[in-house]
Amino acid sequence: MLSPVPEPLVRFANVRKSYDGTVDAVSALNLEVARSEFLTLLGPSGSGKTTTLTMLAGFERPTEGRIFVDGEDVTDVPVEKRGIGMVFQNYALFPNMTVAENIAFPLRVRGVSRGEMNSKVMRALSMVRLDGFGDRRPQQLSGGQQQRVAVARALVFEPRLILLDEPLGALDRQLREQMQYELKHLHQRLDVTMVYVTHDQVEAMTMSDRVAVFSTGALRQVDEPRRLYEAPASLFVARFLGESNALPATVRQHDGGSCAAALATGETVTAVMPVRCAPGSAVHLVVRPEKILLGKAAQASPNRFAARIAEVTFLGDQTRLRLVAFGADDFIVKLANTAGQETFAPGTEIDIGWQAEDCRALAE
Amino acid sequence: MNRHHATGIVMAFAWMVLGFLALPAFAVVPISFTDTRYLAMPDEHWSLQHWRAFLSNREWHDSIWQSLWIACVSTLGAVVAGTLCAIGCWRASSRWSERVRTAMILPMAVPTIVYALGIYRLYVDLDLVGSAIGIVFAHTVTGLPYVVLTVSASLANIDPRLEQAARGLGASVGQTLRWVIVPNVVPGILSGAIFAFIHSWDELIVVIFIGGRAFFTLPRRMWDGINDNLDPVIAVVATGMILFTLLVLSAELALRARRPRS
Numbered sequence: 001m002l003s004p005v006p007e008p009l010v011r012f013a014n015v016r017k018s019y020d021g022t023v024d025a026v027s028a029l030n031l032e033v034a035r036s037e038f039l040t041l042l043g044p045s046g047s048g049k050t051t052t053l054t055m056l057a058g059f060e061r062p063t064e065g066r067i068f069v070d071g072e073d074v075t076d077v078p079v080e081k082r083g084i085g086m087v088f089q090n091y092a093l094f095p096n097m098t099v100a101e102n103i104a105f106p107l108r109v110r111g112v113s114r115g116e117m118n119s120k121v122m123r124a125l126s127m128v129r130l131d132g133f134g135d136r137r138p139q140q141l142s143g144g145q146q147q148r149v150a151v152a153r154a155l156v157f158e159p160r161l162i163l164l165d166e167p168l169g170a171l172d173r174q175l176r177e178q179m180q181y182e183l184k185h186l187h188q189r190l191d192v193t194m195v196y197v198t199h200d201q202v203e204a205m206t207m208s209d210r211v212a213v214f215s216t217g218a219l220r221q222v223d224e225p226r227r228l229y230e231a232p233a234s235l236f237v238a239r240f241l242g243e244s245n246a247l248p249a250t251v252r253q254h255d256g257g258s259c260a261a262a263l264a265t266g267e268t269v270t271a272v273m274p275v276r277c278a279p280g281s282a283v284h285l286v287v288r289p290e291k292i293l294l295g296k297a298a299q300a301s302p303n304r305f306a307a308r309i310a311e312v313t314f315l316g317d318q319t320r321l322r323l324v325a326f327g328a329d330d331f332i333v334k335l336a337n338t339a340g341q342e343t344f345a346p347g348t349e350i351d352i353g354w355q356a357e358d359c360r361a362l363a364e
Numbered sequence: 365m366n367r368h369h370a371t372g373i374v375m376a377f378a379w380m381v382l383g384f385l386a387l388p389a390f391a392v393v394p395i396s397f398t399d400t401r402y403l404a405m406p407d408e409h410w411s412l413q414h415w416r417a418f419l420s421n422r423e424w425h426d427s428i429w430q431s432l433w434i435a436c437v438s439t440l441g442a443v444v445a446g447t448l449c450a451i452g453c454w455r456a457s458s459r460w461s462e463r464v465r466t467a468m469i470l471p472m473a474v475p476t477i478v479y480a481l482g483i484y485r486l487y488v489d490l491d492l493v494g495s496a497i498g499i500v501f502a503h504t505v506t507g508l509p510y511v512v513l514t515v516s517a518s519l520a521n522i523d524p525r526l527e528q529a530a531r532g533l534g535a536s537v538g539q540t541l542r543w544v545i546v547p548n549v550v551p552g553i554l555s556g557a558i559f560a561f562i563h564s565w566d567e568l569i570v571v572i573f574i575g576g577r578a579f580f581t582l583p584r585r586m587w588d589g590i591n592d593n594l595d596p597v598i599a600v601v602a603t604g605m606i607l608f609t610l611l612v613l614s615a616e617l618a619l620r621a622r623r624p625r626s
């Protein structure tokens with residue numbers, strides 16, 4: 001017997017949003033969020049992340065398409081009836097209330113009894129490690145503490161879904177990393193579904209079960225961080241997540257999932273082709289800097305080219321080389337700083353190469 | 365050195381302007397203690413006779429009472445209507461709400477005598493001249509701009525995300541208003557209330573037009589007193605009014621000082 005496919009907690013079905021009727025802030029969005037998942041919406045500024053989140057929260061109505069939560073069509077359900085917790089970038093704590101009153105707010109509007117309210121607020125306070133801060137005003141807290149109050153307020157009524165829009169944007173780096181860890185920890189402990197917005201790729205990679213990459217209103221790819229990095233489906237995703245070398249080339253012939261493509265400088269390269277392109281079409285050959293083989297190792301690889309070292313930068317845990325190759329001087333190689341790693345000097349002629357499966361032919 | 369000099373001159377000038385603005389109002393204080401039978405400075409010695417006359421005069425007492433309750437009721441009206449209007453405009457925040465707000469401030473901009481004439485014409489037709497409802501309504505409308513202005517100023521300081529946050533956490537529109545928006549504009553509402561109260565408390569022109577024979581508020585009785593007989597009791601009443609207004613204004617100042625601002 002087939003096991004039933006679990007219904008996703010959230011489903012965007014062909015959602016489009018246009019604020020002004022001419023430009024789409026979000027277009028043709030089909031996205032699912034699984035129960036207990038930590039999904040991050042990642043993309044450059046103006047790519048439609050906040051718009052997607054506010055449509056799910058109910059502050060904006062999609063121009064087209066439907067949104068489902070728990071199998072129920074919530075497209076026309078008003079904000080306050082959706083039972084979704086939301087954390088804003090600037091926290092949006094109520095300045096006329098104490099910390100405890102802020103956290104109690106969602107319980108108060110639901111008519112929860114005094115006793116239950118108090119015990120829940122206490123529990124939420126200790127969950128975000130703010131015991132004893134209940135009587136303070138939000139203005140008397142540091143940025144990180146305010147952030148934690150906002151999280152506690154979104155958690156306290158045990159919503160099925162919590163949305164966070166760049167919640168750590170205003171914090172300094174150290175606090176950011178600490179809060180990333182704490183949020184992740186809360187997510188695991190409470191078994192709640194979280195949809196998180198950020199434009200910081202490192203944050204997205206470290207926190208998420210899956211990452212959805214947006215650009216100019218379109219969802220480009222959604223996958224686990226590792227697969228997104230190792231197997232980007234487009235040049236945009238490859239460039240947006242981590243560093244990569246992108247060499248312009250023309251497809252000569254293709255065969256299943258791989259192809260042979262000619263570089264502008266004449267060499268022919270074999271590469272993986274996740275999205276099929278017809279012969280003659282322009283692609284970019286993308287290789288991650290840490291996948292490049294040098295010297296002897298390169299001589300054994302199927303793709304082998306001559307290069308010259310232009311610059312060597314020592315970065316502690318790794319060394320970064322800038323090479324002149326393929327008629328340009330911006331080819332990047334990263335070497336892990338392991339024991340016995342040979343050293344390189346600028347000006348040296350050197351062979352470079354890579355395995356066919358580490359090179360991907362991607363359309364623009 | 366030079367800077368010091370300049371500061372001194374500016375300060376002296378500021379005090380002169382302040383004196384010029386404020387002192388004439390206080391001229392009535394010594395006059396209220398005059399020993400003469402007409403409005404003048406004390407001649408030979410200071411006397412409490414006009415204060416005594418004022419305290420034993422029924423007509424003045426009636427006027428105080430009338431002024432007080434008219435001011436209270438019309439302040440209440442102005443506060444409720446003005447607050448709702450300001451919040452409505454703030455929430456809608458469109459070109460139209462901007463126009464509505466401007467229209468609300470109109471009673472303040474139009475010369476009072478023009479306004480009074482208009483309202484008199486209207487009240488003659490509606491048979492409202494000399495009625496309590498008529499006066500309270502007129503003072504409510506003319507007090508409205510103060511509330512709209514101060515509440516709008518308070519609202520401008522509120523993060524619009526607060527409303528979104530409240531709604532997102534499950535609050536209805538009513539709960540959001542009651543628990544989040546209104547508490548955050550209370551200082552604006554109170555300031556507006558105080559100004560609306562003072563406005564009604566010393567409003568003269570409209571009352572002259574529509575007060576009829578039944579309504580002699582304090583300012584109107586003073587006006588009549590000045591025209592008929594220069595009775596120094598007027599100076600006594602004026603002194604009392606100044607004291608009362610100062611009291612209300614310092615309440616407003618105290619309120620503003622207590623307000624925490626981020």
Ligand SMILES: Nc1ncnc2c1ncn2[C@@H]1O[C@H](COP(=O)(O)OP(=O)(O)OP(=O)(O)O)[C@@H](O)[C@H]1O
Binds near residue numbers: 043049
């Ligand atoms: N309220 C609005 N009215 C009109 N246009 C809007 C509104 N909100 C967003 N937009 C437009 O929609 C597009 C997507 O905006 P959105 O806020 O979703 O981007 P974002 O990915 O959250 O960016 P950021 O990282 O800068 O927050 C942008 O072009 C923006 O100008």
Ligand SMILES: [Mg+2]
Binds near residue numbers: 049050051
């Ligand atoms: Mg945004």
